[in-house]
Amino acid sequence: MSLRDEMLALGASARSAARAMREASAESKNKALLAAAAAIRARRNDILAANARDVAAGKAAGLTPALLDRLTLDDKRIDAMAKGIADVAALPDPVGRELARWTVPSGLDIARVATPIGVIGMIYESRPNVTADAGALCLKSGNVCILRGGSDSAQSSAAIHAAMVEGLRAAGLPEAAITRVPVTDREAVGLMLEGLGGGIDLIIPRGGKGLTGRVMAEARVPVLAHLEGVCHVYLHAKADPAKARAIAVNAKMRRTSVCGAAETLLIDRAILPALGVDVLGDLAKAGCEIRADAEIRAVFPNAKAANDEDWSMEYLDAVIAAKAVDGVEDAIAHIERYGSHHTESIVTEDKAAAERFLSALDSAIVLWNASTQFADGAEFGMGAEIGIGTGKLHARGPVGVEQLTNFKYVVRGTGQVRP
């Protein structure tokens, strides 16, 4: 069988599993999730052995330490994976929720009811835990997923996938509900982006700019965009000094590798010589490299010179770009021009300035007096998430189980015909 035929067959079986999953009860989905969590724990040795083979191959292939770290599993990460699946089981069922209901003058009773999306193609890179996370979130939301992980983590993903399928089997749900693409061929991704002959309703890419860019450029089916997070913290003229210092350092340094980490600090000219310098000092003391414009370097000479590319860089590292701005409108204009519509925060005690910032910006998440690192499904009370949507359609911000549903209209009448 050619790769194309193999992939089309996989799409067809995913499509036929989608109807069963759409109607699967909350009980059976939760049973599958808990059984999968148990299977992850029970198969711990298999998973670790498979992962050791991936890591050895990765070392031989010269993967960077950061990539090797993402790839490596240990007991703690396996426990976290199993707990993550069980946590998803504990969430309320997102399917069948009545989102709205009203009666119209004709007497029709109209309800907007949450439905699964259908078949979701996940294309991701080296983290093998995405196999468990994405599988669990799709299962809970009544969707079928087709998982295509990176070749670096192929053995680990296969072992984790086997545990997920064991969970589906325990609950009598179709095994194709969590399908793993067994080939690491790049062409398989191309076939998924074409939609597998109607077998895929939505593609969610998770990974670096290269992968996401390719997916968005080539996909013939809808894509839930998860672009980079060029997140901003703006210290307004009326910022509370303690809040400003705490938020700026936390937003950048708590974890530098997450998409909600701040990448650019905007400092209002009015507070630059005093509070601004204090904040920059705090960042430098915390081990952060600062790349600043001339105005900031005049008062904080330790900063390196920023060039134009720094304003749109997602460092994902202990580096921050810093720029002086002249009031809230200037800050908004900078973010509009260089940002990625992910997450931005203003620190101020001036309510009018805050509301202006919150209302003017078109980012998925805008915050007032809080760290950008709160850009996270769990922190939003949504449970686990598949990522932070930065597109213009469907879900923006954290994509949890509710955001993996859509809706239909259920209309109950008493014999109405339209005049």
Added chain:
Amino acid sequence: MSLRDEMLALGASARSAARAMREASAESKNKALLAAAAAIRARRNDILAANARDVAAGKAAGLTPALLDRLTLDDKRIDAMAKGIADVAALPDPVGRELARWTVPSGLDIARVATPIGVIGMIYESRPNVTADAGALCLKSGNVCILRGGSDSAQSSAAIHAAMVEGLRAAGLPEAAITRVPVTDREAVGLMLEGLGGGIDLIIPRGGKGLTGRVMAEARVPVLAHLEGVCHVYLHAKADPAKARAIAVNAKMRRTSVCGAAETLLIDRAILPALGVDVLGDLAKAGCEIRADAEIRAVFPNAKAANDEDWSMEYLDAVIAAKAVDGVEDAIAHIERYGSHHTESIVTEDKAAAERFLSALDSAIVLWNASTQFADGAEFGMGAEIGIGTGKLHARGPVGVEQLTNFKYVVRGTGQVRP
């Protein structure tokens, strides 16, 4: 300037208008709409003269009577267009609505707030009134639209567009908020489908299968799908005879040219010889051609023989396909196989059968004891609509002003940092 450069410039000016429109007040948008409605009436003679030129050219080019009818404007249609715009002004403002609001344990106050989508590319065919309808709905929802109508209606659209721009000007809103693509070149559509260098966030095609198919196959930006309506009416074994007769005839014959018109009638075997034959007789008497399977033809010999293509035909005419089915599961299986996920109705007094039908089908609209012709934004209480979404993402069903918005999260804190 090359066509490509011209189109890119148009995308750039639409993008810059999008920020102003996103923040435009309800008052200024409504002022623009009412001024546009007045301008449509005031420019009546210009619009009719432009339309007469389109109609003359269409006749010379041999357009079908149906197409010529869609193209032709008269006083009544112009009044309806103006009234439609004023009706949109009277709708509640969809932007800034607080869709949900909650507080999380960290103390953050999180609100999900409705936002415009941005720049919407509308690609449509011969009906010139789409220029007014789509322009009004996009304006009300704070979006910018780039309208690319069919070449058949180019002169009419230009005259209507001039009136819309007069409205924008009267309210001090940017004229690019309703942009009309001045060239009828097919290549212009291709450039729009590529996204005009980031100038388009969403494409909405309105037209026949050929246009929609091309848009869905070629678009590099998100598409809000408006596919055909292969809508079904299923007469269940426990159907009330009076309701069945009224609903079947209304669903097919009230207006045969709308996407919510029934195209296939499924008749339960149990009631075929009695009620089924009565309903078929009613349809035939109303002037409807019936294309049926052998089982139906055995009891209703006037029907023509259906072939396999009839089950997925969108006739948009006084023709209906008719098939005998064996219970609700058989009806569901038929609709799943041949339907277009638009609108389906079950006629029954059996609540369990009805709820099974409503829950099992994944169509945008499912009805119980009501005509499929209710698939309409105004009938749903949403006001005017741009179409009925049949895709899997974002809005399904009627797409009115609320469905032309998305959301962002506005988070208010008191200095929170993430542990």
